[in-house]
Every structure is written in structure tokens, then in C-alpha cells.
Amino acid sequence: MASEDVSMTNTEEVDDFEAVSQSFVAWLQQHGTVISSSIELADLRRHGAGRGVLAKENIAEDEELFAVPRSSILTISTSNSPAEVKTQLDDPWLGLIAAMVYEYQRGSESMWKPYFAVLPVDFDTPMFWSDCELDSLRGSAVVDKIGKLSADTAFREQVIPVIRQHGTIFHADDRSDDDLISLCHRMGSTIMAYAFDLEKPSTTDPHDQEDGWEEDEEDSQSMSKGMIPLADMLNADANRNNAKLYYEEDKVVMKSIRAIKAGEEIFNDYGPLPTADVLRRYGYVTSNYAQTRYLNDEEVLDDSYDISRSCNGDTKPFSDELCIMLNALTLPVIEFEKLQRKSKLPRPALEPSSAALLSAILYQRQVFYKGTTNPDNGMRGDAGTTNDVTAEHRGTHRRNMAQQVIQGEQLVLVEALAMLKEIAAPTRGKRKAVEANTGNAGKKQKG
Numbered sequence: 366m367a368s369e370d371v372s373m374t375n376t377e378e379v380d381d382f383e384a385v386s387q388s389f390v391a392w393l394q395q396h397g398t399v400i401s402s403s404i405e406l407a408d409l410r411r412h413g414a415g416r417g418v419l420a421k422e423n424i425a426e427d428e429e430l431f432a433v434p435r436s437s438i439l440t441i442s443t444s445n446s447p448a449e450v451k452t453q454l455d456d457p458w459l460g461l462i463a464a465m466v467y468e469y470q471r472g473s474e475s476m477w478k479p480y481f482a483v484l485p486v487d488f489d490t491p492m493f494w495s496d497c498e499l500d501s502l503r504g505s506a507v508v509d510k511i512g513k514l515s516a517d518t519a520f521r522e523q524v525i526p527v528i529r530q531h532g533t534i535f536h537a538d539d540r541s542d543d544d545l546i547s548l549c550h551r552m553g554s555t556i557m558a559y560a561f562d563l564e565k566p567s568t569t570d571p572h573d574q575e576d577g578w579e580e581d582e583e584d585s586q587s588m589s590k591g592m593i594p595l596a597d598m599l600n601a602d603a604n605r606n607n608a609k610l611y612y613e614e615d616k617v618v619m620k621s622i623r624a625i626k627a628g629e630e631i632f633n634d635y636g637p638l639p640t641a642d643v644l645r646r647y648g649y650v651t652s653n654y655a656q657t658r659y660l661n662d663e664e665v666l667d668d669s670y671d672i673s674r675s676c677n678g679d680t681k682p683f684s685d686e687l688c689i690m691l692n693a694l695t696l697p698v699i700e701f702e703k704l705q706r707k708s709k710l711p712r713p714a715l716e717p718s719s720a721a722l723l724s725a726i727l728y729q730r731q732v733f734y735k736g737t738t739n740p741d742n743g744m745r746g747d748a749g750t751t752n753d754v755t756a757e758h759r760g761t762h763r764r765n766m767a768q769q770v771i772q773g774e775q776l777v778l779v780e781a782l783a784m785l786k787e788i789a790a791p792t793r794g795k796r797k798a799v800e801a802n803t804g805n806a807g808k809k810q811k812g
């Protein structure tokens with residue numbers, strides 16, 4: 366959410382918001398972005414969604430909405446920062462942050478200046494919450510995933526020395542370290558909420574190998590991060606997702622994936638993230654994701670497990686990996702050794718003893734939420750961004766979002782515990798339904 370959204374109080378600032386949008390669109394076109402006359406960049410602050418893209422007229426499925434040349438995408442390699450800076454920071458995430466700080470600090474010398482004008486200055490992600498606001502998220506595993514201290518350390522120890530070494534070209538000589546660290550946080554959070562995983566063109570420049578930002582280890586070989594102007598002006602809605610980005614050799618193309626009526630918003634999809642992760646990455650909450658998941662990070666193994674809400678018979682609340690791990694833990698040693706000799710794993714069907722173990726863990730997990738909120742309150746309506754509230758209401762808005770996260774997670778726990786109770790001690794006649802619900806129908810159960 367852009368800072369001008371929050372501070373907007375008078376007509377002058379309304380006009381400024383529009384003017385900034387218009388010069389951004391003009392800049393895009395000057396640099397080769399082709400925009401369909403059927404869409405427009407719109408002011409959606411009244412819906413709590415900042416800027417967004419709307420259909421001006423009916424759009425058919427598979428129509429090109431806009432095409433952005435790869436040269437307009439801000440990445441480590443397209444940035445004009447000196448090669449020495451690019452090689453000094455070999456972490457791709459820190460590298461992209463440094464490239465963005467560099468381009469931002471150059472002001473009108475940077476080709477991306479009109480783009481920075483539409484990017485956010487303030488964020489509602491928990492990274493920027495006060496301790497008191499964070500307390501309203503107590504119990505959720507998201508609190509341990511914020512990583513503010515480790516980011517501070519990485520900025521202080523790795524990025525700041527590089528900026529200082531090239532202080533003149535970074536226009537950083539009159540800025541304090543704390544000031545620069547705030548700027549790094551701002552760019553890091555922008556990347557988190559706006560950047561795309563870029564698919565590389567088939568003939569890859571060898572320098573591109575260093576480019577980008579790795580988020581997930583498994584992605585690191587094939588993906589890099591880049592800031593794609595205009596593509597990142599689409600808001601997200603899993604249920605109303607109607608557009609998709611396609612990667613071509615010299616450009617990226619946003620196309621409709623279904624017919625869109627005039628006046629409708631054009632939506633991207635961030636994927637089936639747990640509500641807590643939508644808040645952590647994007648600074649808003651929504652109940653729209655059908656697969657509201659609870660990240661049950663028990664650290665039993667060097668991994669974590671999702672428990673999904675079983676909204677319909679197709680959804681498996683407990684993953685195969687989780688079932689196998691629990692079954693392995695509860696298996697008598699002699700049985701476990703038998704499987705080991707045959708190089709086999711336990712079945713991915715939750716055994717009653719495993720269900721009892723998982724129940725005990727989840728009851729333990731419930732205690733962490735004590736006093737945070739009451740799960741019986743039911744879900745509140747969606748709390749959007751702070752784009753439409755003033756700064757003094759920000760705390761209330763953040764606490765409302767926290768409440769929506771906590772209530773969602775507690776609901777998942779309550780539903781999972783009820784299901785586990787059935788598996789651990791099934792009531793006569795209900796066993797079949799439980800097996801169907803856990804995705805294990807037809808599989809032989811022990812015990």
C-alpha cells in the first residue's frame with residue numbers, strides 16, 4: 366500500500382495520486398510497454414486496495430492485457446549499479462535490495478523513478494508492527510517467521526558496507542546507517558509483496574545467473590525475482606483470479622484466463638497461502654483462500670507440516686508426509702526395524718496411536734494462543750489494507766487483521782482435533798466417514 370494512500374486527506378492529494386498513476390502509465394508506454402485500451406490503472410482506495418487494474422470494456426478469454434519488455438523489469442542485471450556492486454553481494458535477495466536502493470537513491474537519474482512513485486513507502490506487514498501489536502498475533506507460528514532481527518543483521522553486515530564503499534554513487538554519504546537499514550527494509554518488503562519469480566528466457570545471459578531473489582530453496586536454481594511494473598499493480602483474489610503472466614523471450618505478457626466484464630477488477634493469484642502468510646508477505650488478510658491452512662511448525666523433524674481445513678471431501682487435512690512421520694514415531698521399534706529392513710515407510714494413513722499423538726501436540730499448541738482471542742467469536746469480515754484508514758487507526762486495523770489470522774488458525778485446530786478424536790476412538794458407524802475425510806478411504810487401518 367502506497368504511503369500517499371494513508372496520508373490522503375484532501376483534494377490536492379487525491380489529484381496527486383491520480384497524477385502519479387498517470388505519469389507511471391506514460392513512463393511505461395515510453396519504455397515500450399503495450400497496454401490494451403480495454404484496461405485501466407484505477408484508484409481502489411475506497412475498497413481498501415490501493416491501486417488496481419480494471420476492465421474498461423468486455424474482455425474475452427486469452428486476450429493480451431499488457432506486455433512489458435524485459436528491459437523495464439527491475440532486476441539485479443537490468444539495474445545500472447556497477448558490476449562490482451553486483452558481484453560483491455552474492456546473496457540474490459540482498460543483491461536485489463541493493464539494486465533497488467541504488468536506483469531509488471539516484472532519483473531522476475534512474476529510469477525507474479516514476480515506478481518508485483507508485484511503490485509503497487509504508488507497510489502493514491508484521492515486520493513493521495510494534496511489540497504491542499505483535500502481541501495480538503501471539504500463538505501464531507507467523508510471529509517466529511517475521512525475521513526482523515536476522516534481516517537487520519544481514520543489512521548491517523553485508524549491504525551497508527557495500528553502500529558505504531560506493532557512498533557517492535549511492536548518494537548515501539549524508540544518510541545514517543539506521544536510515545539506510547530502514548530503506549533496505551522498505552525495499553525488502555516491497556520485493557516480498559510485489560516481485561515476481563522470473564522465468565528466464567531460453568538464451569540466458571551468463572550474468573543473469575546471479576540475478577534475482579531466491580525465496581524457497583527448491584526454487585533457487587530455476588527462479589529469480591524481478592520487479593515487473595504494471596504486472597504488480599494487479600491485486601490478488603484466489604476465487605476471482607482472471608489473469609495470468611506469461612514469460613516470453615523479450616517481454617512478459619499478462620493475459621486474461623477467462624472472459625472479464627467491463628468494470629470488473631483484474632486479479633492475480635498469490636497461491637493458496639495460509640492467512641498468516643498473506644499477512645506476513647502482503648500486509649492484508651482475506652478469508653478468500655479456500656484452503657485456509659495452518660502451518661503447524663512443530664520442529665519434530667527439520668521440516669514443517671500444513672494442516673488444511675477440510676472444506677469438502679477432497680481436501681486432505683493431514684498430509685501423507687505428516688501421517689508417515691507420526692506413524693513412524695508411534696510404531697513399536699521392532700515393527701519400525703522390519704520396515705527399515707525392507708526399505709519401506711509406514712502407510713500414509715493416520716493410525717489411532719498417531720492421531721492420539723497429534724491431538725496431544727495440537728492441544729499443546731492451543732495453549733500458546735491463550736488470552737489472544739476467543740475462537741468462538743466466529744470469523745470477521747475481510748479486513749483489507751490500511752489504504753482507506755488514517756494513521757491513528759492503524760493499530761486497530763492491525764489488531765483486527767491479527768484477530769482474523771488467530772481465529773482462522775484456531776478454527777483449523779478445533780476442526781483438526783474433532784477429526785483426530787474420531788480417528789483415535791471412532792464411534793461405531795462413523796469410521797467410514799472419517800476415513801473418507803482423511804483421504805484414507807479403502808486403505809486398511811491397523812488397531
Ligand SMILES: C[S@@+](CC[C@H](N)C(=O)[O-])C[C@H]1O[C@@H](n2cnc3c(N)ncnc32)[C@H](O)[C@@H]1O
Nearest residue numbers: 366414415416558559597598599600601647750
Ligand atoms: C502486488 S501489490 C498490488 C497493487 C497495490 N494494490 C498497490 O496499490 O500498489 C500487492 C499489495 O496490494 C494489496 N492487495 C493485493 N490484493 C489485495 C486484496 N485482495 N485486498 C486488499 N489489498 C490487496 C496489498 O497491500 C498487497 O501488499
